[in-house]
Amino acid sequence: MSRMPESAQKHRRTPLFSAAVLKNWGAAVLGVAALCLFAGTASAQPSSPGGLPGTVGADVRLKLERDGKLTVTEVVSVPEGRTAKRVVPLRIAVSDTRDRVFEVDGASVSGKGTAEASGDQLTIALEAGTSTVTYSVVGAVAKIGDTLELRWQPASGWDTALDSVKVSVITPDAPRSVNCLAGPPGTSKPCTTADLGDGRGVRASEIGLPAGERVDVAVGLQEGAAPANARIEETSGLAAAFALTPVAGVGLGGLAVLLLxxxxxxxxxxxxxxxxLASDVGPVNVLVTDPSGxxxxxxxxxxxxxxxxxxxxxxxxxxxxxxxxxxxxxxxxxxxxxxxxxxxxxxxxxxxxxxxxxxxxxxxxxxxxxxxxxxxxxxxxxxxxxxxxxxxxxxxxxxxxxxxxxxxxxxxxxxxxxxxxxxxxxxxxxxxxxxxxxxxxxxxxxxxxxxxxxxxxxxxxxxxxxxxxxxxxxxxxxxxxxxxxxxxxxxxxxxxxxxxxxxxxxxxxxxxxxxxxxxxxxxxxxxxxxxxxxxxxxxxxxxxxxxxxxxxxxxxxxxxxxxxxx
The missing domain is CATH 1.10.3630 (yeast vps74-n-term truncation variant fold)
Structure with a gap:
């Protein structure tokens, strides 16, 4: 018998119902069946922003308004039998002698928990279940050189580890850049993912955030997207002591009233x-005549x-x-x-x-x-x-x-x-x-x-x-x-x-x-x-x-x- 050329052997077809083909199809069917069984089991478990049952996860949505106010919505899921507390610092050091100060108002919780902004911190305390926390921030937009920047920490100060943190940012105009850092305060470790998405907003995520660590998001804005409203305060030294504070302003106002x-x-x-002195006065009659003349x-x-x-x-x-x-x-x-x-x-x-x-x-x-x-x-x-x-x-x-x-x-x-x-x-x-x-x-x-x-x-x-x-x-x-x-x-x-x-x-x-x-x-x-x-x-x-x-x-x-x- 003559030998088939190598090219012909390469293109020779295997019969559809051969023993090898039937063996491969059987393996595929078994794999699909196993996958369906796993999916059904997973769907029977409760869902959470963290994606895994029994863990704490956060889905944070940030929306920057034209007036410079940042609206924050945090959807947090806490497993049964557990609680979660977050203390957000509203005064963040930007140098050895200067702090960046944020103002938070309108803090509220839909679900089981409380949210309160007082002093230099925002405190959020949540019980088991899925809760939605909302508040607004003033001071998140700053002029950094020639660039306008939005900055906020969508996750920080949690007393428990987060399985995952998902962040979305919507800005009035298309953002120019995004920089997302995760880890202990002061570190420059990048987040798991951070991108401009479809050009209309920012998406970022961090997988596995230990307790006490933070996710810090900085978004470059288009010029004129919002007014810069960041407030920087001196924290030490003579510059801080002589800063124009509300108390000093009241003193200056009191001085103005006193001088006036x-x-x-x-x-x-x-x-x-x-x-x-200004009126016209004629000579006074100082010469008097006595009775004798x-x-x-x-x-x-x-x-x-x-x-x-x-x-x-x-x-x-x-x-x-x-x-x-x-x-x-x-x-x-x-x-x-x-x-x-x-x-x-x-x-x-x-x-x-x-x-x-x-x-x-x-x-x-x-x-x-x-x-x-x-x-x-x-x-x-x-x-x-x-x-x-x-x-x-x-x-x-x-x-x-x-x-x-x-x-x-x-x-x-x-x-x-x-x-x-x-x-x-x-x-x-x-x-x-x-x-x-x-x-x-x-x-x-x-x-x-x-x-x-x-x-x-x-x-x-x-x-x-x-x-x-x-x-x-x-x-x-x-x-x-x-x-x-x-x-x-x-x-x-x-x-x-x-x-x-x-x-x-x-x-x-x-x-x-x-x-x-x-x-x-x-x-x-x-x-x-x-x-x-x-x-x-x-x-x-x-x-x-x-x-x-x-x-x-x-x-x-x-x-x-x-x-x-x-």
Whole structure:
């Protein structure tokens, strides 16, 4: 018999009902029967997200809304006779000093169990059976460089192992990428599977997640898919202590209210003075005629020269004392004589009597103490004149006259020290809160409030209504000093009116104009001259500014008072 070619043998067909074929079909039938029996047995067992009976499994569905809120639905199956508890951290460390903080609300359970979000964690406790947990998350969307990213841990903090975790993510626009990590916190082990699915969402899964481990899903989003709402907080160091927290925000708001209240109060108290200074005031009629027909000078509200300066600038200045000394000479308590063209002597004429105010007696005693009837101005340069009593008495006078409710210097001092004390307390509070990583910004708020209070102390003294009225009258008095001429005063009364007006011209800075207006008059002066001889007014107008300058210099050396001329 001839041999069949190899090619023919290769293509030779086996008969359909040969013994070998029947043997193979029998094996196949038996396999199918066994598979059907197994499927029937499996279908008789209860189903679960884990896929295996007697295990815990989770099917987690995440849906990102356009407003940035993440809606979470967890379907969890717990076997009979068992419980499962999950504690979800809502504060996750992103560095050694920074935490990412999530906010969860609307937590609820459909089934046997509870869900509660409080503090920095979400707690889910489930009993046997299949339960559906729902909640929403704010803070899951962050801007990472140029990429917008959604991040959440669909499984973490379970006190029991999960047989499987299935995750699906739906985003407003097609996601750009997915990164799924599984294992202990901090590890970078990838999940069992993670992919973009059909391009409209993300699917991920993890098989066998031990208790305490987590599944962390990060999904890259299209630009504009949702607003970034991630919140990062400092956890340690100075940056955390000085972070703008709600507590610090309340403190800043309180400071703003306090400062606004202070501004309103100052506006109210100072408003009268501003209106008095801004209004148009004509010359005040300070010239009065007595029944005998003589013209005399009368100051508004009986204010004395030294009091004028204190009411105007709320300070006792050297010029206030200088004007008072001139006024004492004009009222015949002193005689002032020029000695050798370079010095001046003060001579006692009449003793201090009850008609003098307290501060005038203090000035008189400082200039001519008991037992001293005359003193040269040059001699006063070498003496220590104590003007502290003058200052105290003058401040007390303006309060007694009801031009101020309290002493202006005491008011300034009170608020200044209160501000300094508040600022120091703020510094101590800032240091303390910074050490315990508390809201140290609150301490800085207190410091700023204290400094503002100390700086604002200079504006705290406020005149009474009567003081504001006097301030307006003083403006009218200045108008009189600027506009009056010798022709306005009868010749017989001119020397007295000129002299009585001069101390007010000194304190209000109108000396040069007042002397210039009357320098051409030939009448003498009854209180200033040489060796108690009435001085010539023309010579007096030439020498008097030098006298004022020398007297200011001596008084300024005494200290206690400001040397600024009003």
């Amino acid at each position: 209240g202070g501004v309103v109060l100052l506006w109210y108290l100072r408003g009268r003075d501003q209106r008095a 003589h013209v005399a000078f009368a100051s508004p509200d009986g204010v004395l020269p030294g009091q004028v300066g204190t009411v105007v600038d709320e300070h006792v200045d050297v010029v206030d004392v200088t004007a008072t000394i001139v006024d004492l000479a004009v009222r015949n308590y002193l005689w002032i004589e020029e000695v050798g063209g370079l010095d001046w002597r003060f001579v006692r004429r009449n003793p201090a009597d009850p008609s003098l105010s307290g501060y005038e007696r203090a000035v008189y005693s400082a200039l001519l103490p008991d037992g001293v009837d005359a003193v040269l101005l040059s001699e006063l340069r070498g003496k220590r004149i104590d003007l502290g009593r003058v200052r105290d008495e003058l401040y007390a006078d303006v309060v007694a006259k009801n031009w101020f409710a309290r002493r202006p210097d005491a008011e300034r001092s009170l608020w200044w020290w209160a501000g300094i004390g508040l600022a120091l307390a703020g510094v101590a509070l800032t240091v303390l809160l910074a050490l315990v990583t508390g809201p140290a910004l609150v301490g800085l708020v207190v410091v700023v409030a204290g400094v503002a209070l100390a700086l604002g102390a200079r504006w705290m003294p406020a005149r009474t209504r009567r003081g504001s009225v006097l301030l307006e009258h003083v403006r009218g008095l200045r108008g009189y000093l600027v506009s009056a001429t010798p022709g306005d005063i009868p010749e017989t009364d001119r020397e007295l009116v000129f002299s009585r007006s001069l101390p007010y011209a000194v304190v209000l800075g109108e000396t040069e104009r007042w002397l210039g207006a009357f320098a051409g008059d030939r009448s003498g002066l009854y209180w200033f001259g040489e060796a108690e001889q009435a001085g010539d007014l023309r010579r007096f107008a030439h020498r008097f500014p030098a006298f004022l300058g020398a007297l200011d210099g001596v008084l300024a050396q005494a200290g206690h008072l400001r040397s600024l001329r009003a």
